[in-house]
Amino acid sequence: MVDWLGLYSQRVSSVRSSALRDMLRLTQEADVICFSGGLPAPELFPIDRFREACDLVLTVNGRQALQYSPTEGYAPLRRLVAQMLQPYGLRAQESNVLITTGSQQATDLIGRLLLDSGDRIVVESPTYLGALQSFDIRQPRYTVVASDEDGMLVDELAPLFRMRPKFVYVLPNYQNPTGFTLSMERRRTLVALAQEWGVPVLEDDPYSQLRYEGELIPPVIALDAAGGNGGYCGSVVYHSTFSKVLAPGLRVGWVVAPAEVIQQLVDLKQGADLHTSTLSQMVAFEVARDGFLDEHVGRLREIYGHRRDVMLQTMEAHFPEEVTWTRPKGGLFLFVTLPDHVRAKEVLVESLRRMVAFVPGEAFFPAGGGENTFRLNFSNAKPDRIEEGIRRLGAILKAFCVHN
Amino acid sequence: MVDWLGLYSQRVSSVRSSALRDMLRLTQEADVICFSGGLPAPELFPIDRFREACDLVLTVNGRQALQYSPTEGYAPLRRLVAQMLQPYGLRAQESNVLITTGSQQATDLIGRLLLDSGDRIVVESPTYLGALQSFDIRQPRYTVVASDEDGMLVDELAPLFRMRPKFVYVLPNYQNPTGFTLSMERRRTLVALAQEWGVPVLEDDPYSQLRYEGELIPPVIALDAAGGNGGYCGSVVYHSTFSKVLAPGLRVGWVVAPAEVIQQLVDLKQGADLHTSTLSQMVAFEVARDGFLDEHVGRLREIYGHRRDVMLQTMEAHFPEEVTWTRPKGGLFLFVTLPDHVRAKEVLVESLRRMVAFVPGEAFFPAGGGENTFRLNFSNAKPDRIEEGIRRLGAILKAFCVHN
Numbered sequence: 001m002v003d004w005l006g007l008y009s010q011r012v013s014s015v016r017s018s019a020l021r022d023m024l025r026l027t028q029e030a031d032v033i034c035f036s037g038g039l040p041a042p043e044l045f046p047i048d049r050f051r052e053a054c055d056l057v058l059t060v061n062g063r064q065a066l067q068y069s070p071t072e073g074y075a076p077l078r079r080l081v082a083q084m085l086q087p088y089g090l091r092a093q094e095s096n097v098l099i100t101t102g103s104q105q106a107t108d109l110i111g112r113l114l115l116d117s118g119d120r121i122v123v124e125s126p127t128y129l130g131a132l133q134s135f136d137i138r139q140p141r142y143t144v145v146a147s148d149e150d151g152m153l154v155d156e157l158a159p160l161f162r163m164r165p166k167f168v169y170v171l172p173n174y175q176n177p178t179g180f181t182l183s184m185e186r187r188r189t190l191v192a193l194a195q196e197w198g199v200p201v202l203e204d205d206p207y208s209q210l211r212y213e214g215e216l217i218p219p220v221i222a223l224d225a226a227g228g229n230g231g232y233c234g235s236v237v238y239h240s241t242f243s244k245v246l247a248p249g250l251r252v253g254w255v256v257a258p259a260e261v262i263q264q265l266v267d268l269k270q271g272a273d274l275h276t277s278t279l280s281q282m283v284a285f286e287v288a289r290d291g292f293l294d295e296h297v298g299r300l301r302e303i304y305g306h307r308r309d310v311m312l313q314t315m316e317a318h319f320p321e322e323v324t325w326t327r328p329k330g331g332l333f334l335f336v337t338l339p340d341h342v343r344a345k346e347v348l349v350e351s352l353r354r355m356v357a358f359v360p361g362e363a364f365f366p367a368g369g370g371e372n373t374f375r376l377n378f379s380n381a382k383p384d385r386i387e388e389g390i391r392r393l394g395a396i397l398k399a400f401c402v403h404n
Numbered sequence: 405m406v407d408w409l410g411l412y413s414q415r416v417s418s419v420r421s422s423a424l425r426d427m428l429r430l431t432q433e434a435d436v437i438c439f440s441g442g443l444p445a446p447e448l449f450p451i452d453r454f455r456e457a458c459d460l461v462l463t464v465n466g467r468q469a470l471q472y473s474p475t476e477g478y479a480p481l482r483r484l485v486a487q488m489l490q491p492y493g494l495r496a497q498e499s500n501v502l503i504t505t506g507s508q509q510a511t512d513l514i515g516r517l518l519l520d521s522g523d524r525i526v527v528e529s530p531t532y533l534g535a536l537q538s539f540d541i542r543q544p545r546y547t548v549v550a551s552d553e554d555g556m557l558v559d560e561l562a563p564l565f566r567m568r569p570k571f572v573y574v575l576p577n578y579q580n581p582t583g584f585t586l587s588m589e590r591r592r593t594l595v596a597l598a599q600e601w602g603v604p605v606l607e608d609d610p611y612s613q614l615r616y617e618g619e620l621i622p623p624v625i626a627l628d629a630a631g632g633n634g635g636y637c638g639s640v641v642y643h644s645t646f647s648k649v650l651a652p653g654l655r656v657g658w659v660v661a662p663a664e665v666i667q668q669l670v671d672l673k674q675g676a677d678l679h680t681s682t683l684s685q686m687v688a689f690e691v692a693r694d695g696f697l698d699e700h701v702g703r704l705r706e707i708y709g710h711r712r713d714v715m716l717q718t719m720e721a722h723f724p725e726e727v728t729w730t731r732p733k734g735g736l737f738l739f740v741t742l743p744d745h746v747r748a749k750e751v752l753v754e755s756l757r758r759m760v761a762f763v764p765g766e767a768f769f770p771a772g773g774g775e776n777t778f779r780l781n782f783s784n785a786k787p788d789r790i791e792e793g794i795r796r797l798g799a800i801l802k803a804f805c806v807h808n
Contacts, residue, residue: 002604002639004665007570009520009542042467050470054458063446066454066651101505101655101677108676112541116413133675137516138413166411200406235406247470249682251505261408271537272512273505277681278653 033389036357038176038244038332039380044303045247046287046296053286057279065279071266073099073254074281080288081254085238088222095259098266101276103206103253106239107134109265109272110167110202110255115140120165122199124152126335126364126373128176131169131204140166142366149326151175151182154189161197167237168194168201172220173208174331177364177375181329184217191223194235203238207331209245209297212305214329221256234258242284244332245297250280304332304379307386311378314387318394320401325376332379335361337372342400344374350396356389437793440761442580442648442736443784448707449651450691450700457690461683469683475670477503477658478685484692485658489642492626499663502670505680507610507657510643511538513669513676514571514606514659519544524569526603528556530739530768530777532580535573535608544570546770553730555579555586558593565601571641572598572605576624577612578735581768581779585733588621595627598639607642611735613649613701616709618733625660638662646688648736649701654684708736708783711790715782718791722798724805729780736783739765741776746804748778754800760793 057065072078078097085092100106107130115121115138123132125144132142143165145156152170170190172182182190194201203220221236234257241253255265269275287293308328315325325336338344344360351358361373381389461469476482482501489496504510511534519525519542527536529548536546547569549560556574574594576586586594598605607624625640638661645657659669673679691697712732719729729740742748748764755762765777785793 001599001637002602004604004638004662007518007604008668009516009518037472039472042471045467045470047462047466047470050466051459051462054462055455058451058455058458062451062454063449064653066449066451066653067446068441068443068647068652101681104675105677112413114411114413130675130678137672137675195405198406200408200411233405234408243472247683248472249468249470251677251679251681258408264412268541271508271534271541272676273509273655274534275655277505277655277684279651279687280681280684283683 031355032352033356033385033392034380035376035378035389036359037380038377040244040248040300041303041379041382043382044300046292049287049292050247050283053283054279057282057286061282065282067278069275069278069281071270071275072262073097073276074278074285077252077281077285078254080285081256085219085222085256088218089225090219090222090256092256093259096256096262098255098257098262098269099276099281100239100253100255100269101273102243102248102251103204103239103241104130104134105269105272105276106253106255107131107169107202107204109268110237110239111135111138111140112268113261113264114166114200120163122157122160122165122168123366124170124175125367126177126361126370127169127366128171128204129363132366135169144365144367147175147178147180149180151180151186152190154186154193157190157193158197161193161199165199168199169204170201170220171204171207173205173217174210174328174333176207176331177333177359177361178335179326179328179331179333181214181217182220187217187220187223191220191235195224195233201236203236205238205240206244208240210301210304210332211330212301212308234261237261242288245293245300246284246287250277250284252276252280252284307378307381307383308334310383310386311376311390314390315394318391320394320398322401323397332377334376334378336374336376338374338397339401340372343371345371347374347396347400350400351393354392354396356392358393435759436756437760437789437796438784439780439782439793440763441784442781444648444652444704445707445783445786447786448704450696453691453696454651454687457687458683461686461690465686469686471682473679473682473685475674475679476666477501477680478682478689481656481685481689482658484689485660489623489626489660492622493629494623494626494660496660497663500660500666502659502661502666502673503680503685504643504657504659504673505677506647506652506655507608507643507645508534508538509673509676510657510659511535511573511606511608513672514641514643515539515542515544516672517665517668518570518604524567526561526564526569526572527770528574528579529771530581530765530774531573531770532575532608533767536770539573548769548771551579551582551584553584555584555590556594558590558597561594561597562601565597565603569603572603573608574605574624575608575611577609577621578614578732578737580611580735581737581763581765582739583730583732583735583737585618585621586624591621591624591627595624595639599628599637605640607640609642609644610648612644614705614708614736615734616705616712638665641665646692649697649704650688650691654681654688656680656684656688711782711785711787712738714787714790715780715794718794719798722795724798724802726805727801736781738780738782740778740780742778742801743805744776747775749775751778751800751804754804755797758796758800760796762797
């Protein structure tokens with residue numbers, strides 16, 4: 001008989017994967033008010049546009065849409081992605097773009113390309129747990145940098161760069177889970193340090209288009225400009241996705257990087273899944289093209305911005321004084337800090353009893369800590385449900401802050 | 405400045421990935437008679453059924469189809485896959501099935517789960533190079549077993565099992581690239597050895613439904629029955645795909661394994677791409693359901709069987725005496741052996757000049773060798789093109805066999 005347990009390579013991080021699994025499971029219960037996942041509002045999906053796109057793609061190019069396709073991705077989609085970065089002055093070409101099976105695959109491939117067991121990487125703390133899960137398989141050592149309202153404390157990086165980390169992983173816009181945005185000044189510092197020390201930046205940017213207030217700040221990759229590869233220095237590997245602005249069910253994301261890095265990632269992607277669904281890519285292109293994506297993002301900004309406001313106002317009215325939280329200018333999440341002695345996991349048990357779900361912050365802290373924090377999503381539930389859920393949560397928190 | 409070359413982990417096998425890349429590139433040239441890739445015939449894709457399925461899925465369940473979904477896969481599709489193995493007496497449940505982003509992701513995830521650097525795995529030689537590429541990232545040691553018309557020489561396994569390999573990778577039906585099928589007797593031996601030594605079998609089965617002659621032989625996983633997990637012993641991890649029987653552009657494959665193994669693979673898949681395209685999964689289910697898949701496979705068997713016959717007959721008439729080849733009873737490929745002194749790569753240069761593409765066999769041999777072999781695909785080109793291409797190839801081969 002096969003002893004499976006004895007055969008496993010010791011690489012599965014059960015802590016983070018179970019946190020993600022719990023999150024997905026909670027969001028499937030219909031009656032639960034769901035502040036847990038990073039789920040777009042399903043009632044805003046442009047379903048008619050998708051139906052027309054599927055019909056068009058299959059009618060005009062059915063044989064292509066159902067066949068194997070190049071690992072790099074569907075050429076018109078690669079060009080569209082390159083164009084999306086042009087307003088920031090980045091002259092990316094088709095050869096700088098790889099289409100991935102969601103943004104998750106981007107972090108996975110980059111981890112495979114750069115990490116050997118024991119390598120050091122620098123991350124914000126807290127940071128996106130899905131990225132940590134991708135990196136975990138390589139058993140890296142995490143060096144953490146704290147953040148404040150202006151994002152990662154980049155002044156702390158120089159001494160860390162002396163330890164020769166393989167890269168810095170950063171979510172500059174409306175960070176997950178904090179909602180913080182890296183300031184223009186800090187972006188400039190980050191790029192200067194990356195160039196000086198030769199430590200690449202891995203820029204994860206799923207939310208930048210979902211901006212509800214404040215000025216547009218260029219992505220870090222666009223600041224890395226001083227000639228060289230395709231008009232930039234090539235110190236940054238950038239990745240993003242259609243998941244938050246069109247539909248996560250497609251699993252279509254992308255990497256923008258120096259062409260030589262893209263070519264390495266293509267080789268790795270071949271071994272991982274050959275290529276991303278041809279149908280998904282062609283449909284995503286047909287849906288996004290001719291300015292539709294921008295129009296649709298305009299609608300999302302209006303509606304998600306309102307939901308954020310409703311959540312913040314209701315928290316103001318119903319959360320106890322001892323609790324603090326962030327006020328993000330965009331994205332999908334805000335982050336709550338409880339008094340030191342209150343455990344978010346214990347609050348969650350009570351909260352689920354009253355049919356309200358959120359994600360305890362612990363799993364987002366790669367070096368531990370955060371037991372008294374949790375993340376709230378404001379894009380998925382409708383305003384009346386947000387009010388109701390936050391009111392319930394407020395009552396629970398008051399009890400915890402008094403009794404514990 | 406970032407020195408990318410100095411940062412890469414030393415894991416990208418450029419030999420195999422460039423072989424795959426060349427293959428995909430060759431198949432994109434319109435005028436080339438393409439015997440190279442494992443491409444289904446695009447004119448046989450059931451495009452109307454796909455169009456109806458997309459329309460239905462988006463009209464009835466659009467919000468679900470475009471949203472995040474569980475890593476395990478779309479439940480009705482998991483049940484359908486479990487049912488597909490029931491005719492062989494395998495009582496697989498939904499919990500024994502993981503939906504993957506094509507069959508390529510199945511080999512990748514299994515490699516991640518089981519392999520540490522330097523681990524030994526047993527493979528046929530030659531074998532599918534895409535699987536080798538998945539495993540390569542873990543830097544395993546390949547132990548090779550030869551095969552003949554009845555498949556892998558399983559009698560050679562026992563001494564190899566003493567070296568404690570992590571698993572045996574086998575393509576029992578119409579193997580890629582040889583076209584060989586593992587006999588019933590050898591399947592029984594293989595399962596008995598796996599159970600006795602506790603060495604799992606990784607069964608790769610993309611082609612079994614494409615049978616043109618001979619009896620139906622149960623998959624290895626169905627022979628691994630003596631009680632235990634879900635009615636079988638759990639010594640086999642099985643994977644297959646819709647790529648060859650419906651459409652590769654969907655990227656929908658699956659693993660069937662003991663539930664505990666599936667749970668580990670789910671954790672790894674979360675880190676790799678969160679889940680397979682929800683739209684692709686739901687559309688694949690709607691297309692395949694209600695007996696359509698079986699009907700469609702019936703059409704493919706008739707047409708591909710005829711193409712195989714045309715290729716074999718034309719080879720018989722036009723290939724020189726010194727050349728030998730296999731006569732597969734199903735699948736997509738046959739395998740050609742040239743006289744020892746003739747190099748398939750040199751033949752390919754000449755062949756491409758005359759617009760005929762095939763894949764030199766070398767990359768399929770994990771322990772080297774095979775320079776005088778190549779693989780021919782007979783599913784993609786139409787019969788008149790097959791005749792024309794094989795005639796051209798025959799003329800080239802005659803020149804090589806005479807002059808060299």
